Amino acid sequence: MITFDHVTKRYPDGTNAVNDLSFEVAEGELVTLVGPSGCGKTTTMMMVNRLIEPTSGRILVGGEDIMATDPVRLRRGIGYVIQQVGLFPHRTVLDNTATVPALIGWKKAKARARAAELLDLVGLDPGTYGPRYPDQLSGGQRQRVGVARALAADPPVLLMDEPFGAVDPVVRERLQSQFLELQRTMRKTVLLVTHDIEEAVRLGGRMAVYGPGRVEQYDTPGAVLGKPATPYVAEFVGADRGLKRLSVTEIQQHDLEQPPIARFDVPAARAAAYLREEGARWAVVLDEDGALHGWVGAAELAGAPEGGTVRGLAHRMNAWVPVGAPLKQAFSVMLQHDAGWVAVLDGARFLGVLTPARLHEALRRSVDADARGVGRGDVDFDSVTDA
Numbered sequence: 219m220i221t222f223d224h225v226t227k228r229y230p231d232g233t234n235a236v237n238d239l240s241f242e243v244a245e246g247e248l249v250t251l252v253g254p255s256g257c258g259k260t261t262t263m264m265m266v267n268r269l270i271e272p273t274s275g276r277i278l279v280g281g282e283d284i285m286a287t288d289p290v291r292l293r294r295g296i297g298y299v300i301q302q303v304g305l306f307p308h309r310t311v312l313d314n315t316a317t318v319p320a321l322i323g324w325k326k327a328k329a330r331a332r333a334a335e336l337l338d339l340v341g342l343d344p345g346t347y348g349p350r351y352p353d354q355l356s357g358g359q360r361q362r363v364g365v366a367r368a369l370a371a372d373p374p375v376l377l378m379d380e381p382f383g384a385v386d387p388v389v390r391e392r393l394q395s396q397f398l399e400l401q402r403t404m405r406k407t408v409l410l411v412t413h414d415i416e417e418a419v420r421l422g423g424r425m426a427v428y429g430p431g432r433v434e435q436y437d438t439p440g441a442v443l444g445k446p447a448t449p450y451v452a453e454f455v456g457a458d459r460g461l462k463r464l465s466v467t468e469i470q471q472h473d474l475e476q477p478p479i480a481r482f483d484v485p486a487a488r489a490a491a492y493l494r495e496e497g498a499r500w501a502v503v504l505d506e507d508g509a510l511h512g513w514v515g516a517a518e519l520a521g522a523p524e525g526g527t528v529r530g531l532a533h534r535m536n537a538w539v540p541v542g543a544p545l546k547q548a549f550s551v552m553l554q555h556d557a558g559w560v561a562v563l564d565g566a567r568f569l570g571v572l573t574p575a576r577l578h579e580a581l582r583r584s585v586d587a588d589a590r591g592v593g594r595g596d597v598d599f600d601s602v603t604d605a
């Protein structure tokens with residue numbers, strides 16, 4: 219979908235920003251460009267929509283040579299999101315979002331309806347936020363408007379330059395998750411520039427790791443972390459790459475442990491007997507609707523007065539993550555609740571729990587899987603154990 223074919227960019231002052239760059243981004247793929255400041259990521263991206271023109275080499279978008287395509291027509295098919303967002307301060311959020319559809323000649327009502335739909339899609343209620351002006355939004359909300367605006371004309375290609383860079387880490391993580399969720403349904407072809415290796419690993423189907431003016435490695439996050447192609451990449455991804463793998467490994471159903479379950483309305487004595495039989499010290503407690511409530515200890519159940527039910531003894535613990543979430547999220551929830559496990563839910567349905575031991579096993583599964591792809595003997599297992 220996007221092809222870089224021996225692309226070089228030399229600025230008039232002689233700076234060689236990008237040298238002989240060749241790689242391909244498949245249709246519907248999200249590729250992250252990551253590397254230290256000044257290594258040519260933004261230059262690479264701005265060549266795609268011809269805000270900067272290559273000195274030599276070819277760039278194809280959807281099979282068409284961009285230099286042979288009218289720049290205005292080219293840009294219609296390419297959404298562009300930048301860190302400073304660049305919203306028009308005197309236009310409402312709704313009108314900002316409707317900018318591109320209006321530019322390409324949609325009727326006002328249709329453009330606005332589309333804008334409202336997009337705001338909703340990025341999690342901003344159009345009724346509440348649509349009439350506001352950009353300075354009446356938080357940084358994270360502005361960023362979302364930027365994404366909505368870029369998507370408004372439904373371009374097949376999206377260029378994103380540090381789109382989540384200007385917000386604090388908590389908001390950034392939320393925006394990233396939300397964007398991943400969107401991308402799963404939209405399947406745009408995305409180039410996303412970041413200098414944050416964690417972001418590159420988390421979002422990228424593949425990542426291009428930049429050294430000065432060139433791509434040092436172009437591969438999946440698992441392969442980059444599992445087998446850095448050059449010492450430069452190894453240093454860039456860092457010694458804690460086992461830890462970073464937490465961000466790319468999703469929790470799967472078979473990673474889960476199945477502790478005993480006690481329902482609210484079960485007599486305490488019966489639950490106690492069950493735990494004894496199972497040799498378990500605690501059980502997960504689900505309420506009458508089968509939703510997670512928390513846990514109860516075997517000793518508490520055994521010491522309960524006659525006639526009591528689980529309900530009166532249960533401790534509330536709301537530590538849970540959705541199945542498919544990255545291991546990192548489970549780990550973070552465990553720490554946040556100071557818990558030895560987190561429940562894993564599918565919607566409201568309880569699937570099982572993830573314990574630290576299971577988390578470690580899942581991490582190993584992910585290393586093994588990548589090792590099969592990249593040559594098992596070459597993978598440094600120590601980095602995972604250390605993590």
Ligand SMILES: Nc1ncnc2c1ncn2[C@@H]1O[C@H](COP(=O)(O)OP(=O)(O)OP(=O)(O)O)[C@@H](O)[C@H]1O
Pocket residue numbers: 229230231233234235253254255256257258259260261262413
């Ligand atoms: N208009 C320009 N004229 C001359 N040199 C430029 C110009 N724009 C960028 N450069 C240089 O080209 C190189 C690559 O810049 P680029 O902005 O592509 O890097 P980057 O990897 O995106 O950096 P950052 O992460 O800091 O945004 C840098 O050395 C930069 O100073």
